[in-house]
């Protein structure tokens with residue numbers, strides 16, 4: 103058996119993917135041969151002159167692979183180049199262990215140099231001297247020691263000193279090591295050296311002093327961004343940029359995936375920073391660590407069915423069937439329903455969502471002639487405070503915490519609300535209805551009872567561990583690990599249920615979410631629900647989805663609000679950034695809705711292709727956009743609760759709520775006007791319930807923020823009437 107490993111270095115793929123198809127095929131064959139026997143004569147494997155760790159090997163007649171030897175049998179593929187280019191430019195290749203991160207870096211100064219200003223043309227005699235004419239280099243004011251201290255790769259300093267335009271900078275960052283690119287772009291964007299140090303360098307720096315000659319130690323660090331498995335190289339060749347998330351994790355992402363946590367852990371981060379990607383890698387990591395087995399030991403859950411289906415598809419792509427077999431991938435309401443279903447056999451109950459539940463409230467209030475409270479308020483109070491916290495008696499409700507519920511209510515108010523809730527529950531019972539919130543509460547109760555039974559069973563020292571006893575009582579928690587995505591939208595009952603479904607201990611719960619994206623009224627304090635994440639929180643700050651320009655506009659939409667951290671603290675988007683660049687978002691007013699519809703159709707036609715979506719604040723607008731696009735000969739599909747009705751349609755249209763977790767190349771956010779976002783319903787609270795007004799405004803802001811950050815390349819925001827107060 104060969105003990106040779108061959109991994110691909112991050113960024114090397116950028117040039118490799120541009121090679122002719124036949125060369126890519128030859129690389130595929132080459133890596134097989136190399137792993138079997140690097141010394142096989144056909145490979146002409148040899149060390150390059152002047153580079154003790156750099157080797158070349160034959161890919162085909164014209165191309166050579168450059169390989170960095172990390173010690174033992176470990177090699178890293180750092181480039182594939184035309185044969186002559188390699189030998190003519192030996193002095194243009196450099197490598198190092200970055201003294202700040204401890205990660206291995208390869209510098210292809212030939213490619214990078216080509217992106218930065220070529221030597222200045224000789225100055226014609228009539229022109230002023232070059233120094234007066236040429237622009238100031240962008241990084242002239244930063245001493246070399248400062249850049250090196252921030253982790254910039256030393257061999258690039260001479261090239262960095264020449265950069266005078268944003269294009270050159272972007273050219274360099276495309277091929278430079280990740281940290282160098284992030285640091286330079288942040289400085290260019292105006293961040294101070296201290297900010298860059300805190301937000302970009304420190305999170306990936308190693309604490310120990312780095313031995314810059316120990317390549318074996320460096321290879322094991324998350325800062326060395328290489329593919330891990332042998333098949334990964336093939337995936338990169340086949341999937342191109344779309345497959346990068348599977349094989350090149352950012353060092354910050356990698357650390358979060360690999361860490362052993364002593365209890366529940368949480369990862370936060372702005373849109374597109376890879377929380378879902380990290381959650382998927384974490385699931386894979388946990389299953390691999392469990393070793394062989396048959397049962398579904400890991401639960402991966404998220405907010406809705408559509409997102410759960412997407413997680414399944416991506417986990418399959420990342421980890422394969424054997425891993426997926428060990429994971430229950432299910433949305434949170436389905437998880438609760440499945441738990442409760444056996445206790446409801448034959449009752450004929452129908453389960454209803456929040457919208458229908460509010461209609462039931464409205465009908466009850468109308469029947470009673472009750473006007474003091476509105477249906478939405480009562481539904482939220484009942485769902486979040488009473489059901490969410492498992493409040494069983496009136497006395498308990500008098501004492502219950504109302505975190506995030508806005509205006510304080512008196513004891514008398516609570517007594518009235520309790521009475522109304524009792525009437526409401528009776529009404530649902532009579533109609534054989536059950537809201538998903540009730541299902542969640544019942545599921546939480548069942549899971550907690552079962553957890554107690556397990557504890558008793560264990561205390562009784564009955565040794566055999568079976569999944570289920572004949573009586574239906576569990577003698578083992580259903581899962582060993584639980585991973586939650588879109589955590590900001592789960593309700594209190596969901597958390598109590600999840601807490602009870604996994605034994606307390608290391609790596610029990612892994613929670614990914616971003617409270618800036620909370621679009622349902624489900625604010626919780628995890629600590630008070632038995633999920634203690636203190637000291638086990640990490641943050642992702644680099645967006646892989648959205649451009650710098652979109653991200654800047656989106657963040658401004660959030661205003662000066664304060665955001666919770668799923669616990670009793672606050673969260674913010676400090677350090678949130680992107681290395682991607684694109685056009686500025688466009689804001690377009692229209693005189694009427696009809697004109698706006700025409701504008702949407704024209705724009706979509708102009709864009710021509712790619713993945714495009716139009717999102718609107720109100721449901722009725724969806725059909726109108728679809729129709730207008732249809733009249734323009736553009737096929738559009740609406741997005742329902744289970745995702746786009748026709749995935750292949752060139753344009754997807756939906757209300758903003760439907761865009762959670764999705765992403766598109768180009769987005770139009772239409773109808774962003776006062777009275778729609780925020781809607782009339784919210785504006786009505788301004789006088790009577792200022793606290794609620796603020797809370798609802800915050801949620802509306804989040805909705806717009808979520809919608810705007812679904813776009814990868816460009817965003818157009820339009821309105822008719824008065825522009826939304828959230829827009830700049």
Ligand SMILES: Nc1ncnc2c1ncn2[C@@H]1O[C@H](COP(=O)(O)OP(=O)(O)OP(=O)(O)O)[C@@H](O)[C@H]1O
Nearest residue numbers: 346347350351352373374375376377378379646647
């Ligand atoms: N390490 C990576 N390499 C390449 N692409 C990545 C990486 N991490 C994330 N991405 C890509 O960035 C995009 C956003 O990732 P993901 O959906 O995980 O972000 P998120 O933080 O969950 O976003 P949101 O909060 O908006 O749901 C995806 O297209 C994903 O493939």
